[in-house]
Amino acid sequence: MEIEFYGATERVTGSCHILRVGGRTVLLDCGLVQGSHDEEALNREPFAFDARELDAVLLSHGHIDHSGRIPLLVSRGFSGPVFTQEATADLARVLLLDSASLAERDALYHRKHPRIAADRRAEPLYTREAALRALERFRGVPYAERFTVVPGLEACFRDAGHILGSAVLELWLSEGDSRRKLVFSGDLGQYGHPILNDPETVRDADAVIIESTYGDRLHREFSSTLDELGDIFRSACRSCGNILIPAFSIGRSQELLYLMATHFEEWGMQEWQVYLDSPMAIEASLIYWGHPELFDREAAAAKGDSSLLPTLRNLHFTPKVEQSQELNARRSGAVIIAGSGMCNGGRILHHLKHNIPRPECHLLITGYQAEGTLGRRLVEGAGEVEIHGRSYPVRAALHTVGGLSAHGDRDDMLRWASGFENSPRFFVVHGDPSAKESFRTAIEQRLGCRAGIPEPGDRYDFSS
Numbered sequence: 001m002e003i004e005f006y007g008a009t010e011r012v013t014g015s016c017h018i019l020r021v022g023g024r025t026v027l028l029d030c031g032l033v034q035g036s037h038d039e040e041a042l043n044r045e046p047f048a049f050d051a052r053e054l055d056a057v058l059l060s061h062g063h064i065d066h067s068g069r070i071p072l073l074v075s076r077g078f079s080g081p082v083f084t085q086e087a088t089a090d091l092a093r094v095l096l097l098d099s100a101s102l103a104e105r106d107a108l109y110h111r112k113h114p115r116i117a118a119d120r121r122a123e124p125l126y127t128r129e130a131a132l133r134a135l136e137r138f139r140g141v142p143y144a145e146r147f148t149v150v151p152g153l154e155a156c157f158r159d160a161g162h163i164l165g166s167a168v169l170e171l172w173l174s175e176g177d178s179r180r181k182l183v184f185s186g187d188l189g190q191y192g193h194p195i196l197n198d199p200e201t202v203r204d205a206d207a208v209i210i211e212s213t214y215g216d217r218l219h220r221e222f223s224s225t226l227d228e229l230g231d232i233f234r235s236a237c238r239s240c241g242n243i244l245i246p247a248f249s250i251g252r253s254q255e256l257l258y259l260m261a262t263h264f265e266e267w268g269m270q271e272w273q274v275y276l277d278s279p280m281a282i283e284a285s286l287i288y289w290g291h292p293e294l295f296d297r298e299a300a301a302a303k304g305d306s307s308l309l310p311t312l313r314n315l316h317f318t319p320k321v322e323q324s325q326e327l328n329a330r331r332s333g334a335v336i337i338a339g340s341g342m343c344n345g346g347r348i349l350h351h352l353k354h355n356i357p358r359p360e361c362h363l364l365i366t367g368y369q370a371e372g373t374l375g376r377r378l379v380e381g382a383g384e385v386e387i388h389g390r391s392y393p394v395r396a397a398l399h400t401v402g403g404l405s406a407h408g409d410r411d412d413m414l415r416w417a418s419g420f421e422n423s424p425r426f427f428v429v430h431g432d433p434s435a436k437e438s439f440r441t442a443i444e445q446r447l448g449c450r451a452g453i454p455e456p457g458d459r460y461d462f463s464s
């Protein structure tokens with residue numbers, strides 16, 4: 001029995017690890033690499049294994065950097081089950097179909113504007129049809145239910161508190177007489193975060209694969225994040241500009257709506273019109289509100305008898321392209337939530353073109369921005385950015401509201417990691433190099449556990 005580290009080892013995105021036990025092969029996640037064009041080209045490369053020989057996939061949560069290559073697995077011959085938490089199965093339908101639509105649109109663009117001969121990008125990474133075929137393989141399992149993945153491997157999903165349905169995977173491996181337990185953190189959420197429960201403590205493991213997105217940073221206190229958001233909404237000149245929020249459709253958008261609804265009067269939200277300008281975020285919101293059993297106590301109480309959405313009286317859904325385009329003419333008073341969260345595609349690009357050159361507009365960055373993305377360039381203070389081949393000056397006020405991240409910070413992750421009572425060995429993945437190294441050191445020094453940073457292709461033999 002062994003684990004082979006494959007994806008999200010060199011970078012944050014593209015989560016994927018290969019577990020081999022009792023002659024079976026199971027993947028933990030199968031995510032897309034997201035970032036620059038060169039990095040994203042890696043998604044088309046062959047897998048390090050034969051998809052036809054793969055027995056099952058365990059998916060920690062719906063985010064595309066964890067789930068986005070599953071349709072490719074299926075097109076390349078994988079015919080086993082994809083086990084995931086029930087709500088993740090719902091969200092994955094929205095996410096994978098959106099990912100496929102984006103891929104189809106991209107391919108169309110590259111067919112029309114070929115930069116080089118025989119550009120591979122003229123073919124979509126996968127089609128909606130392939131995504132639908134992949135979704136047929138999904139099997140939803142509730143939290144806390146121990147189930148057999150393949151002979152020799154049992155699993156249980158625990159709430160990771162990251163996005164709806166996100167799971168920490170407890171994995172029991174057996175081969176002959178040996179028994180080992182592996183825990184895969186997936187992505188961990190923040191403690192005390194809105195809507196979702198805290199990451200669930202797991203008490204024992206022989207080895208733990210842990211993410212480290214914010215392994216070298218601390219978020220601000222959530223209360224100061226709330227104050228900051230309130231200040232922005234109250235002080236932004238609603239009669240002269242708009243507020244743009246590039247948001248991840250799943251998680252961030254719902255949190256923002258929830259916070260706007262629960263701070264409606266306090267933040268003066270009645271003065272703004274809020275547009276959820278993303279078909280995917282709209283669908284995801286409906287899925288969120290459809291799973292109140294997964295809410296934390298406050299959100300369950302706030303929900304009352306009706307859905308949360310009507311609480312935000314001035315919320316508008318703009319699923320259609322024409323509705324989104326109409327927003328381009330709005331010069332003021334609009335809060336526009338649109339994807340993608342890292343500004344590397346989607347409707348937010350059009351809104352950026354119309355609003356970032358205007359000093360009276362505001363841009364709220366509410367999440368992690370990977371290297372190579374437009375969002376990262378904006379956060380780093382670029383004075384000018386290129387969108388759709390044209391250059392735009394950045395004059396809008398930029399606010400980075402860190403505490404809203406769906407990811408726990410260093411202390412959140414250490415708190416979760418300290419729940420293990422038997423000093424497991426840690427493998428630190430899913431982070432920029434400095435975040436991984438800093439978090440690895442923190443685990444060793446504060447928890448007294450061995451911790452390593454695997455390279456792609458490294459293997460860990462559980463029997464050793």
Ligand SMILES: [Zn+2]
Nearest residue numbers: 061063162187
């Ligand atoms: Zn995630």
Ligand SMILES: [Zn+2]
Nearest residue numbers: 063065066187
């Ligand atoms: Zn992730």
